Amino acid sequence: MYICVMYSSELIKGTLKTIVLNLLKDNDKMYGYEITQKVKELTDSKIQITEGALYPTLHALEKQGDVTVEKVYIGKRVRKYYILTDQGVTTVADRVNELSDFMKTMRFLLDLDSSVQNV
Amino acid sequence: MYKISENEVDFIINDITKRGVVTEDVRDNIVDHVCCIIENEMKMGEDFFKCYGNTIARFFRKELREIEDETRDLLTFKYYYAMKRTLKITGLMSAAFIVLGGLFKLQHWPGAGILLFSGLILFSLVFVPLNIILKYQDDKEKKNRIIMIIGFLTTIIGTLGVLFKVMHWPMANILFYGSFITFFLVFIPIYFFTRFKDPATKFNAIIHTTFMVAGCGMLLMLFSMGVSQNINDSVASMDSFQEQNAINLEQNNETLYEQMSNLDNENINKLRSITAELDEKIEAIKINLISKSNGVSKEVAATLTSADLKNTLDADVIEQYFTQGGGELSYTSFNDAVTAYNQNLAVIKGGASLMPVQLDNLQMTRTVITVVLHELVDIQVQIRSNENSYLSLRKGMLANN
Numbered sequence: 001m002y003i004c005v006m007y008s009s010e011l012i013k014g015t016l017k018t019i020v021l022n023l024l025k026d027n028d029k030m031y032g033y034e035i036t037q038k039v040k041e042l043t044d045s046k047i048q049i050t051e052g053a054l055y056p057t058l059h060a061l062e063k064q065g066d067v068t069v070e071k072v073y074i075g076k077r078v079r080k081y082y083i084l085t086d087q088g089v090t091t092v093a094d095r096v097n098e099l100s101d102f103m104k105t106m107r108f109l110l111d112l113d114s115s116v117q118n119v
Numbered sequence: 120m121y122k123i124s125e126n127e128v129d130f131i132i133n134d135i136t137k138r139g140v141v142t143e144d145v146r147d148n149i150v151d152h153v154c155c156i157i158e159n160e161m162k163m164g165e166d167f168f169k170c171y172g173n174t175i176a177r178f179f180r181k182e183l184r185e186i187e188d189e190t191r192d193l194l195t196f197k198y199y200y201a202m203k204r205t206l207k208i209t210g211l212m213s214a215a216f217i218v219l220g221g222l223f224k225l226q227h228w229p230g231a232g233i234l235l236f237s238g239l240i241l242f243s244l245v246f247v248p249l250n251i252i253l254k255y256q257d258d259k260e261k262k263n264r265i266i267m268i269i270g271f272l273t274t275i276i277g278t279l280g281v282l283f284k285v286m287h288w289p290m291a292n293i294l295f296y297g298s299f300i301t302f303f304l305v306f307i308p309i310y311f312f313t314r315f316k317d318p319a320t321k322f323n324a325i326i327h328t329t330f331m332v333a334g335c336g337m338l339l340m341l342f343s344m345g346v347s348q349n350i351n352d353s354v355a356s357m358d359s360f361q362e363q364n365a366i367n368l369e370q371n372n373e374t375l376y377e378q379m380s381n382l383d384n385e386n387i388n389k390l391r392s393i394t395a396e397l398d399e400k401i402e403a404i405k406i407n408l409i410s411k412s413n414g415v416s417k418e419v420a421a422t423l424t425s426a427d428l429k430n431t432l433d434a435d436v437i438e439q440y441f442t443q444g445g446g447e448l449s450y451t452s453f454n455d456a457v458t459a460y461n462q463n464l465a466v467i468k469g470g471a472s473l474m475p476v477q478l479d480n481l482q483m484t485r486t487v488i489t490v491v492l493h494e495l496v497d498i499q500v501q502i503r504s505n506e507n508s509y510l511s512l513r514k515g516m517l518a519n520n
Contacts, residue, residue, distance in 0.1 A: 056193045
């Protein structure tokens with residue numbers, strides 16, 4: 001039920017919120033299908049967010065107050081657009097910083113820089 | 120691009136609802152997402168239902184409601200830390216209140232009731248339910264969840280039983296013993312057999328079950344312990360001693376009546392009738408209380424004394440059938456009868472030395488059956504003794520004449 005086809009779900013489980021929040025930072029408002037398509041496009045299909053993982057995350061972000069929802073009625077369908085709140089802007093900055101720091105640490109821990117240099 | 124029709128949207132909404140997604144927000148998202156996929160990805164000439172079937176399958180592993188469950192889990196997780204903090208605080212507070220309340224009650228200090236009340240309410244209605252919610256999320260295995268819920272529910276009901284008992288509210292025994300029996304006959308066997316089967320928990324199952332069975336056994340032993348047998352025996356002997364006095368006095372008086380049978384005195388007859396009337400009422404009350412307390416018929420109760428009481432500390436029977444109860448055998452009716460006796464006694468000529476029954480000085484309500492039975496015998500002795508002194512006095516006067 002998790003995120004992707006190319007990476008193991010354990011690896012990406014903790015980054016879904018960051019991915020979604022960051023996308024919303026760059027786009028005014030987005031709906032679910034649009035988010036999955038955008039991620040697929042940006043990552044060249046390397047990361048494909050499954051619907052089963054996306055919606056629980058969006059609901060959680062809404063409850064936490066990081067995003068708000070704007071409903072648009074298309075016939076009998078209801079499309080929910082997600083918009084980053086002021087709190088969400090702070091959260092996304094924190095989350096991106098945290099992830100970037102984590103990546104640096106992992107790079108150092110796994111000695112990736114030197115192995116790259118050695119190639 | 121394919122354009123989905125209103126009918127097809129209806130079909131999708133119905134199908135998704137049937138598959139267990141009932142939260143409106145979650146459903147709206149899925150419906151729109153499915154529609155988007157179909158509209159963007161359906162090949163020309165492809166059947167809508169086939170395409171829908173393939174699309175919806177992408178949303179779950181086993182069943183669609185996983186999305187709803189996961190959403191709920193994520194949402195409750197937000198409150199996880201708040202709940203844990205509340206759990207710790209209410210746990211500490213309820214434990215402190217219950218211990219302090221117990222101490223205050225032992226020492227008869229004021230405030231014991233409110234301490235015990237708040238402690239037990241916090242424990243049973245906040246602390247234990249929070250435990251259920253948190254453990255339910257922690258343990259995904261159905262079997263463990265069932266055991267845990269039965270255990271905690273019996274704890275809640277048992278604690279409320281203790282609260283009701285301490286506050287002297289009705290239904291306390293049903294709550295307390297009901298939860299105790301459920302714990303013993305349902306929880307312990309289920310706990311034992313489910314854990315015993317698993318080699319990893321087998322050893323702990325034996326140890327824990329032994330502890331629980333032993334604990335229940337000890338509690339059972341405590342239930343059957345009232346006042347010590349010596350105290351019960353001494354109280355019973357005090358009663359039979361006084362009962363005997365009453366009988367002796369009655370026999371003496373009968374003899375005196377016989378000796379003075381030729382004397383048709385209005386006062387003597389009046390005393391005889393008011394004494395017999397009150398005495399009969401007292402006997403009827405005693406039989407009623409013993410019959411209700413022991414759960415036997417009045418015919419059987421008439422042959423029993425306070426030595427035969429099953430529960431010498433039965434306060435409920437007094438509350439229910441004497442203090443609160445209406446009718447001929449209630450305290451109110453008894454009080455009226457005593458007042459009538461006292462009034463009649465006062466007008467008996469030459470009866471100035473006779474002692475009226477001072478009920479005001481006697482606490483006959485908010486007490487236990489043994490005390491009330493003894494008080495009633497005391498009153499019987501007193502009225503027989505009044506009768507005896509009057510008859511003796513009259514007999515002496517007759518002799519002098």
